[in-house]
Amino acid sequence: MTQKISVEWEALLSELERRRGIALASSGPERIAREHKYGRSTARERIAKIADHGSFLEIGTFVTTPTDDGSLLASTFVCGLCEIDGRSVAIGAEDYSVEGGGTGVHLARYKGGWGGFIEEFAIGYKIPLVMLINGVGGSVILQDQIGYPELQSANPTYPMFDLLEQVPVLAAVLGPTAGSSAARAHISHFSVMTSDNGCLFAGGPPVVKQALGLEIDKFALGGVSIHTRASGLIDNQADNEDDALQQIKKVLGYLPDNVCRRPAVRADWTANDQEELLGIVSPSLRRAYDVHALIRCLVDQESFFEIAPDYGKSLRTGLARIEGHTVGILASDARFVAGSLDVPSSLKQAKFVELCDRFHIPIAYLVDVPGFLVGPKAEEAGVLKFGAYALRAIQQAKIPVITVQVRRSYGLGGVATGSRNPMSLRLVWPSAAWGDMPIEGGVEAAFRAQLDAVPPEQRAELKAELTKRFEAQTSIWRAIENFGAEEMIDPRDTRKYLARLLKLSYRKPLEM
Secondary structure (H helix, E strand, O other): OOOOOOHHHHHHHHHHHHHHHHHHOOOOHHHHHHHHHOOOOOHHHHHHHHOOOOOOEEEOOOOEOOOOOOOOOEOOEEEEEEEEOOEEEEEEEEOOOOHHHOOOOOOOOOOOOOOOHHHHHHHHHOOOEEEEEOOOOOOHHHHOOOOOOOOHHHOOOOOHHHHHOOOOEEEEEOOEEEHHHHHHHHOOOEEEEEOOOOEEEOOOHHHHHHHHOOOOOHHHHHEHHHHHHHOOOOOEEEOOHHHHHHHHHHHHHHOOOOOOOOOOOOOOOOOOOHHHHHHHOOOOOOOOOOHHHHHHHHOOOOOOEEEOOOOOOOEEEEEEEEOOEEEEEEEEOOOOHHHOEOHHHHHHHHHHHHHHHHOOOOEEEEEEEOOEOOOHHHHHHOHHHHHHHHHHHHHHOOOOEEEEEEEEEEHHHHHOOOOOOOOOEEEEOOOOEEEOOOHHHHHHHHOHHHHHHOOHHHHHHHHHHHHHHHHHHOOHHHHHHOOOOOEEOOHHHHHHHHHHHHHHHHHOOOOO
């Protein structure tokens, strides 16, 4: 029997539904149509795309945004709890159609975006946080509601940085983004930006014109090519928001819910034919090879997801699986600056190693590095300073680092590819070569006076003689005979070794 609702309840529930309608209407049909015209969606539409159907539980639905005439307008920020591939996730999305998605400075408490409810909710429940970013940061219109200027140094950032130490934080930049919202994109473990609409900057074109008198297009100022190739602020680019959201889902699938757990192990996987390795990599140091083909051959089929592919290209980083176990991949790419570690690749390594170390993901490092990049431009850029970040990150990591010595490993660049962690070890291919520096350069440096002292026609002969002498002394077989590396292997056995070591790592109790 249906209970009759009293008049008092009818009035209250009617008001509830009226306000719900205002919230769900976002900025209204005209503004929403404008967003759709540019290929952008509203905050709730984006959440619906990434969340499992019907799983979004909104929180703060009835928060409003001030208007000139006092009418009710939906919130600039939508947030709540949802499921992504069956996993509970905290999610927040800026609604650009409502006052540019500006941070809710007029509220008693931020809903999220620059520290606030949804961030605290994620850290409280120890669940991943997904941020869908497309906002102007601060807003003079919303600031005016406070009635006085805020001292910015007094604004807390809790728990944005604390989150990075506890749970996965993934960010997608899906449209024009400035100020605090732009900075928020980088305060994450993985970020992606769309190439059709995404752009971000500390201050947009109007601010640049006011400050510098410079007129500049928003994409030229902070489009996807700027931030994925030059600044390194954003990891990956996406064709559009659907692609960006799919990338967020994929990366989340490699990560655990929090630092107290390991990544899930998949039971379904398929191996590639390991015989192909000998055709991919040539033992000749003078012949380049496709490092992506090498990675794809070693890992489970269709499992490699590259992170920051357009930044620091001499080092490839990404997540993959071997026999269903998540593994972090670092791989030298000799097609770019001969595989040397430069400033961008060093910073890229440091960030990626920290991600893997935070979430208990063992690393396989496929090494073919001649050292740190040399030359006046590299020195001016601070290659050793930033190279030290890469070195420190991998040496201090508590996870196993399995170094696969594919070919070269020289100098400090070589040091930055391994770890002294007791669980780490080095697997060596017969094609490997290592030392303080390549023999030819080492002979030139050590015997310059002697080489300069002989007649020019005798110089080549003397250099060849010295080189031959040191080649005998630097044979990797002598190093293996003296246990200078743990194991020499047939390249086709690499996956077998990595799989066994990964399984062993996953069985080890977590140490918090």
